[in-house]
Amino acid sequence: MKKVLVANRGEIARRIIRTCREKGIATVAVYSDADQEMPYVREADEAVHIGPPPVPHSYLNIEAILAAAKASQADAIHPGYGLLSENEAFARRVIEEGILFIGPTPEVIGQMGDKLTARRIMQQAGVPIVPGGDQPVETVDEAVQMAASIGFPVMLKASAGGGGIGMQICHDEEELRQAYQSARGRAKAYFGNDAMYVEKYVERPHHIEVQIAGDQTGQVIHLLERECSIQRRHQKVVEESPSPFLDEATREALCQAAVLAGKAVGYTGVGTVEFIVDEQKAFYFLEMNTRLQVEHPVTEEMIGLDLVALQLEIAQGRPLSVAQENIHAKRHAIELRVYAEDPVSFLPSPGTITLYQAPALEHVRIDDGVETGTKVTPFYDPMIAKVISSGTTREEAIQRAREAMQQYLITGIKTNIPFLLEVLEDERFVAGEYNTWFIQERKPKSTN
Amino acid sequence: MKQVAANMAGTVFKVLVQAGNDVTAGQDLIVLESMKMEVPLAAEGAGKVTEVKVQVGDFVNEGDIVVVLED
Numbered sequence: 170m171k172k173v174l175v176a177n178r179g180e181i182a183r184r185i186i187r188t189c190r191e192k193g194i195a196t197v198a199v200y201s202d203a204d205q206e207m208p209y210v211r212e213a214d215e216a217v218h219i220g221p222p223p224v225p226h227s228y229l230n231i232e233a234i235l236a237a238a239k240a241s242q243a244d245a246i247h248p249g250y251g252l253l254s255e256n257e258a259f260a261r262r263v264i265e266e267g268i269l270f271i272g273p274t275p276e277v278i279g280q281m282g283d284k285l286t287a288r289r290i291m292q293q294a295g296v297p298i299v300p301g302g303d304q305p306v307e308t309v310d311e312a313v314q315m316a317a318s319i320g321f322p323v324m325l326k327a328s329a330g331g332g333g334i335g336m337q338i339c340h341d342e343e344e345l346r347q348a349y350q351s352a353r354g355r356a357k358a359y360f361g362n363d364a365m366y367v368e369k370y371v372e373r374p375h376h377i378e379v380q381i382a383g384d385q386t387g388q389v390i391h392l393l394e395r396e397c398s399i400q401r402r403h404q405k406v407v408e409e410s411p412s413p414f415l416d417e418a419t420r421e422a423l424c425q426a427a428v429l430a431g432k433a434v435g436y437t438g439v440g441t442v443e444f445i446v447d448e449q450k451a452f453y454f455l456e457m458n459t460r461l462q463v464e465h466p467v468t469e470e471m472i473g474l475d476l477v478a479l480q481l482e483i484a485q486g487r488p489l490s491v492a493q494e495n496i497h498a499k500r501h502a503i504e505l506r507v508y509a510e511d512p513v514s515f516l517p518s519p520g521t522i523t524l525y526q527a528p529a530l531e532h533v534r535i536d537d538g539v540e541t542g543t544k545v546t547p548f549y550d551p552m553i554a555k556v557i558s559s560g561t562t563r564e565e566a567i568q569r570a571r572e573a574m575q576q577y578l579i580t581g582i583k584t585n586i587p588f589l590l591e592v593l594e595d596e597r598f599v600a601g602e603y604n605t606w607f608i609q610e611r612k613p614k615s616t617n
Numbered sequence: 618m619k620q621v622a623a624n625m626a627g628t629v630f631k632v633l634v635q636a637g638n639d640v641t642a643g644q645d646l647i648v649l650e651s652m653k654m655e656v657p658l659a660a661e662g663a664g665k666v667t668e669v670k671v672q673v674g675d676f677v678n679e680g681d682i683v684v685v686l687e688d
Contacts, residue, residue, distance in 0.1 A: 517627065547652055548652075551653075
């Protein structure tokens with residue numbers, strides 16, 4: 170591997186370029202018209218323009234990216250997260266062109282990308298799954314029947330849905346009957362597909378995921394968990410490791426289930442197995458992310474290893490350079506995602522950053538993709554930076570995170586920094602007693 | 618007459634109504650899209666749509682009027 174094309178943008182492109190550089194591997198960035206001035210484009214050894222701002226014409230344009238790889242003679246492609254990272258057809262085309270795809274096989278991406286196939290494979294492997302229907306329900310009576318067989322409360326879900334749209338919690342038959350028609354109508358209007366599913370709704374759940382890594386010899390290890398329960402609109406805002414909620418027995422069981430999941434599909438590369446965990450600490454498989462995760466730095470800072478370096482090794486066919494018995498939580502790590510959004514309504518706030526000054530503190534890592542003068546456009550994800558603090562104790566990590574957020578200076582756009590500071594001061598967060606309802610249940614303080 | 622304004626900057630992702638439609642309170646009229654997020658704009662009260670000022674793909678700024686309703 171001599172030259173890696175990074176098929177992504179922003180902070181993650183920059184992050185991948187950094188490790189490649191450390192390993193003596195040349196890098197190629199790709200960019201749309203909107204991203205020409207971004208730091209990652211400048212920092213790569215080469216940069217290739219791939220199209221206009223909307224993602225279908227640039228970062229999701231498979232042939233444009235392959236053409237860039239050929240023009241620059243890249244011998245490997247790193248897809249980052251989001252965009253084409255979990256696109257089976259893309260992985261296939263990369264391999265067809267004789268280029269190394271840094272990730273699992275297209276087959277595994279396809280299997281895990283299909284919710285029902287993933288559920289079936291995990292069920293067969295003995296990984297617990299959320300009880301629910303594996304077939305869409307066609308009528309309201311079928312939905313009621315299904316709900317009765319798995320027990321209320323249930324979640325009514327649009328098959329084509331995502332980001333929380335088309336999802337509704339129903340506590341009893343009456344609620345389900347009332348919700349069914351409107352949810353179906355919404356699904357039709359939004360996605361042009363009104364197939365609905367009914368599954369068991371886990372009340373007050375935690376969202377906890379396990380990092381895994383597998384090599385081409387069939388070896389799969391886990392790299393412990395990340396607690397990701399602080400979410401707004403089903404998007405993560407704060408993550409930490411180790412989880413303050415898990416006891417040792419549950420942690421071990423969860424990590425073993427993740428290894429089982431990885432082995433069930435012959436996973437190669439780094440990946441994440443997401444679980445929901447209820448208040449009694451029963452856990453269920455949610456999905457598997459067949460790529461590097463946004464919050465991967467939490468694991469890196471906790472354990473002290475470079476997950477991108479691990480990806481590069483695995484992709485080149487080398488056996489895992491780290492053994493399970495050497496994986497321990499050496500530090501407590503917390504990640505805060507800085508979004509270009511209103512800190513109260515959480516609505517996006519695109520614009521030009523007139524001043525950008527990230528904190529420089531010991532044991533605080535900043536993975537960012539912007540600088541003074543960067544235009545934050547409405548075309549892409551609102552996340553502009555990640556702050557990862559760590560300490561020998563959770564308290565130390567929280568205190569460092571507070572200092573970092575107080576020092577962070579971003580003007581010209583609205584950011585969620587005031588909100589992140591409130592989270593860090595929240596009694597329930599400080600006590601480590603929170604679940605996925607944390608943000609909805611908080612009483613918002615006055616912020617502006 | 619009631620004017621419905623965009624609550625964020627972004628592009629028009631869906632237009633769910635047209636002039637002449639009767640709408641009920643809470644009904645989604647337009648879906649905006651910005652930074653990968655789809656945000657529906659709903660009617661505050663019932664009324665008849667007199668004008669839809671945007672088309673799918675249009676860029677709007679926060680505060681721009683997108684739909685006009687009459688009581």
